[in-house]
Amino acid sequence: MRALVQGLASRFERSRATTFAVGFGLLAAVAAVHHAAGYEFAYSFFYLVPVALVARFLGRRSGLGFAFLAAFIWFLDDMAVRHYAAPFIYCWNLLVRFCVFAFAALAISQLRETADRERRIAATKGEMVSLVSHQFRNAINSMNIAVHILETDIKEGMAPDIPGFLAALRRDLRALEEATLNFLNQARLSSGAYALDLRSVDPRAVVRNVLEGMNILARAKDIEIVTDFAAGELAVSADLAALNLVISNLLSNAIKYTPPKGRVVVRVAPDSLSPGRIAVAVSDTGIGMTAEERRGIFAGFTRTAQAAAAAKGFGLGLKLAQDMLKLHGSRLMVESEPGKGSRFWFYLAAAR
Numbered sequence: 487m488r489a490l491v492q493g494l495a496s497r498f499e500r501s502r503a504t505t506f507a508v509g510f511g512l513l514a515a516v517a518a519v520h521h522a523a524g525y526e527f528a529y530s531f532f533y534l535v536p537v538a539l540v541a542r543f544l545g546r547r548s549g550l551g552f553a554f555l556a557a558f559i560w561f562l563d564d565m566a567v568r569h570y571a572a573p574f575i576y577c578w579n580l581l582v583r584f585c586v587f588a589f590a591a592l593a594i595s596q597l598r599e600t601a602d603r604e605r606r607i608a609a610t611k612g613e614m615v616s617l618v619s620h621q622f623r624n625a626i627n628s629m630n631i632a633v634h635i636l637e638t639d640i641k642e643g644m645a646p647d648i649p650g651f652l653a654a655l656r657r658d659l660r661a662l663e664e665a666t667l668n669f670l671n672q673a674r675l676s677s678g679a680y681a682l683d684l685r686s687v688d689p690r691a692v693v694r695n696v697l698e699g700m701n702i703l704a705r706a707k708d709i710e711i712v713t714d715f716a717a718g719e720l721a722v723s724a725d726l727a728a729l730n731l732v733i734s735n736l737l738s739n740a741i742k743y744t745p746p747k748g749r750v751v752v753r754v755a756p757d758s759l760s761p762g763r764i765a766v767a768v769s770d771t772g773i774g775m776t777a778e779e780r781r782g783i784f785a786g787f788t789r790t791a792q793a794a795a796a797a798k799g800f801g802l803g804l805k806l807a808q809d810m811l812k813l814h815g816s817r818l819m820v821e822s823e824p825g826k827g828s829r830f831w832f833y834l835a836a837a838r
Contacts, residue, residue, distance in 0.1 A: 498543040505543045509552060512536035517559050533560060534590050541591040542598055549591030557584035682725040682813055686837035689722055689729065689754050689766050690715045696734045697752075700741060707746045716755035722764045722834040728810040729834075732818075735803035736768040736830050744772035744827070757833055767831035775822040784808045784818070 498505045513536040520532070533556040541549025561580040690713075697711060704711050722729075740750045748771040757763040775783070783804050808818045811832050822828035 495543075498539075502544060505540060506548075509536045509540040512539065513552070513556060513559065516556075517563065520560070521563050533557075533587065537587050537591050538594050541594040545598070546592065546595040549595050550588055553587035553591045554584055556587050682728065684723050684725055686721045687724045687726050687729055688720060689724075689733070689764060689834070690720060692726070692730050692733050693737075693752050693754065693766075696730065696737055700734075700737055703738075703741050704750070707741065707744070707748070709741055709744055709746070710749045712749065712751045714751060714753040714755075720754060720756070720764055721837040723837045724814060724834050725810075728813065732807040732810050732832070733766065733768075735807045739803060740768050740770040740772065740828075740830075744770045748772060756836075760833070762836050763833040764836050765831060765833050767829060769827065769829040771827040774824045774826050774828055775820075776824055780820055780822060783820070 498508070513533070516532045516535065537549060537552045537556055540552040557580055560583050693713065693715075697713075701711070737750070737752065744750060750771075751767075751769045753765070753767045753769070755765055757765045785805065804818065811818050814834060816832050816834055818830060818832050820828060820830050
């Protein structure tokens with residue numbers, strides 16, 4: 487049903503002639519039913535259907551034209567069926583009906599204009615974010631290459647604090663790269679431009695790949711990373727880039743918000759309650775959250791006071807991870823207590 491409605495709406499958007507034809511057809515059908523029913527007042531409200539249709543897809547002027555046409559047809563039917571002693575009553579009825587239909591047409595066309603304006607603004611924002619994100623990514627790639635060259639060219643006898651500076655620079659570059667990728671993908675999701683490429687993926691391999699880039703962050707805080715992987719076949723049906731982004735955001739948050747000498751555990755195993763699903767969970771011994779804070783973390787650009795004090799960020803990673811998982815028919819779940827850490831987990835369908 488939803489596909490049918492969307493298909494009809496798309497056709498009306500493309501063809502003014504089709505919209506006019508359907509509008510006139512509905513108007514004639516309503517007038518015929520109204521007349522055959524013996525001027526039953528309840529049927530008169532159906533005149534709003536063709537008026538609303540035309541106002542929605544053809545705009546304000548066409549909607550007002552149909553409003554007058556509907557009122558005039560009703561007026562003619564009224565004259566043919568009813569006989570008032572005073573002629574001005576006919577004119578009064580015509581005016582009242584036109585005002586009602588015109589109000590409906592104006593309201594619907596205004597809603598359409600507002601919705602179109604919001605879509606244009608959203609599209610513009612998405613394009614701007616995408617453009618800026620691409621520029622950031624190009625700059626980040628150049629800086630990563632420069633850091634790599636510096637690291638490989640460091641010679642004995644150079645200042646001993648240079649490796650530390652380079653490590654700090656690489657950490658900042660990774661944080662900037664993560665934020666840029668989050669903004670870029672959120673823009674794609676908002677514009678509907680993100681298309682999943684589902685394939686058989688081993689989430690354990692994704693976790694290992696993500697950890698290779700994050701080990702430097704964990705070592706800097708002396709955080710122990712533990713992987714708890716079940717043996718055997720654990721392939722899931724997922725988009726590799728999306729799954730990589732979800733796991734990367736979860737591990738990055740776990741490391742950022744876990745105090746030094748803490749512990750982060752990543753578990754990948756079959757779901758004990760549903761054999762057709764694979765569970766991926768990330769647990770930490772970090773700052774944790776209250777129940778109220780948990781309710782708002784998936785809204786986007788939302789961070790708890792403790793999180794803002796513990797590390798820099800935009801609060802977009804969890805919303806993006808949630809949106810990516812929803813595309814897979816899954817969702818991100820969380821349990822947490824202040825001072826006792828957090829556990830995030832999700833399920834994905836096992837690959838066939």
